[in-house]
Amino acid sequence: MSCTLYALLKHPEVLRKAYEEVDRVLGPDMAVKPTYQQVTQLTYITQILKESLRLWPPAPAYGISPLKDETIGGQYRLKKNTFVTVLVLALHRDPSVWGPNPDAFDPENFSREAEAARPVNAWKPFGNGQRACIGRGFAMHEAALAIGMILQRFRLIDVNRYQMHLKETLTIKPDGFRIKVRPRGEQERGVHAGPAASVAAGAAPGPRARTRPGHNTPLLVLYGSNLGTAEELATRVADLAEVNGFATRLAPLDDFVGKLPEQAAS
Numbered sequence: 143m144s145c146t147l148y149a150l151l152k153h154p155e156v157l158r159k160a161y162e163e164v165d166r167v168l169g170p171d172m173a174v175k176p177t178y179q180q181v182t183q184l185t186y187i188t189q190i191l192k193e194s195l196r197l198w199p200p201a202p203a204y205g206i207s208p209l210k211d212e213t214i215g216g217q218y219r220l221k222k223n224t225f226v227t228v229l230v231l232a233l234h235r236d237p238s239v240w241g242p243n244p245d246a247f248d249p250e251n252f253s254r255e256a257e258a259a260r261p262v263n264a265w266k267p268f269g270n271g272q273r274a275c276i277g278r279g280f281a282m283h284e285a286a287l288a289i290g291m292i293l294q295r296f297r298l299i300d301v302n303r304y305q306m307h308l309k310e311t312l313t314i315k316p317d318g319f320r321i322k323v324r325p326r327g328e329q330e331r332g333v334h335a336g337p338a339a340s341v342a343a344g345a346a347p348g349p350r351a352r353t354r355p356g357h358n359t360p361l362l363v364l365y366g367s368n369l370g371t372a373e374e375l376a377t378r379v380a381d382l383a384e385v386n387g388f389a390t391r392l393a394p395l396d397d398f399v400g401k402l403p404e405q406a407a408s
Contacts, residue, residue: 144315145195145197145198145306145316146191146285148319149193150298151304156190160289163187164293164294165294167180167290170328178283178371178374178375181283181286184290187286189250189251189252190289191282192249192282193247193248193249193251196234196240199230199231201269201313202230202313203227203230204227204230204270204273205225205226205228206271208220208223208224208226210222228270234266234267236264296324297325298323299321301322302320302321304319357387357388358388360389360391361380362393363376363380363392364394365392365395366396376392380392
């Protein structure tokens with residue numbers, strides 16, 4: 143998060159685009175809580191977060207061992223169980239993957255097209271294999287929500303003209319990084335607000351999908367949720383299924399312990 147705020151302050155054009163997306167998706171009314179769907183629409187904010195994790199991954203290295211004798215890259219011979227340390231800071235700056243200027247901050251590195259064209263193991267900010275962060279999805283969603291709400295409310299001010307200086311404890315982080323903020327004025331907030339923001343602010347939603355002829359195929363949708371996200375997703379699935387003619391039932395997992403239907407679709 144702190145590295146992302148630093149990057150935004152040092153790249154005014156990126157910050158401008160981030161404000162535009164936040165105003166369009168979240169809208170100007172700060173009393174309206176962002177929904178799960180709105181946070182998933184903060185795609186440019188997510189690109190910014192991923193690019194920050196590329197340049198400044200919190201865990202700067204991970205260890206790995208081959209399960210059998212291997213030749214890596216056609217030239218490095220490793221015997222079984224040889225312990226190798228992968229420096230993530232170097233991995234994320236490989237010019238053959240990230241281009242001739244890999245130190246440049248560019249959220250377009252994480253556009254949908256760029257991600258699809260890149261080797262999946264070129265970006266490893268959450269660790270590797272069984273030791274990788276199990277909460278990666280939650281962390282990214284939470285970070286996008288936090289950055290979105292900060293930008294919805296505040297202008298960021300780099301009062302000290304800070305330059306990145308990393309310190310390392312358990313993770314790496316900016317040392318001595320401090321900023322100031324001021325509330326965004328009424329004229330600043332919502333100038334880019336679009337249809338999504340209008341709905342969030344209480345405008346009438348668009349027309350619902352037209353219900354199709356019912357075939358009444360049974361569909362049981364179960365959810366297990368501590369924070370409400372899974373329940374919200376399950377509700378959307380059930381609603382869509384009902385529109386498409388299913389005989390839908392929505393319930394928490396606890397209600398069907400040991401008594402799952404054997405013939406209904408689920």
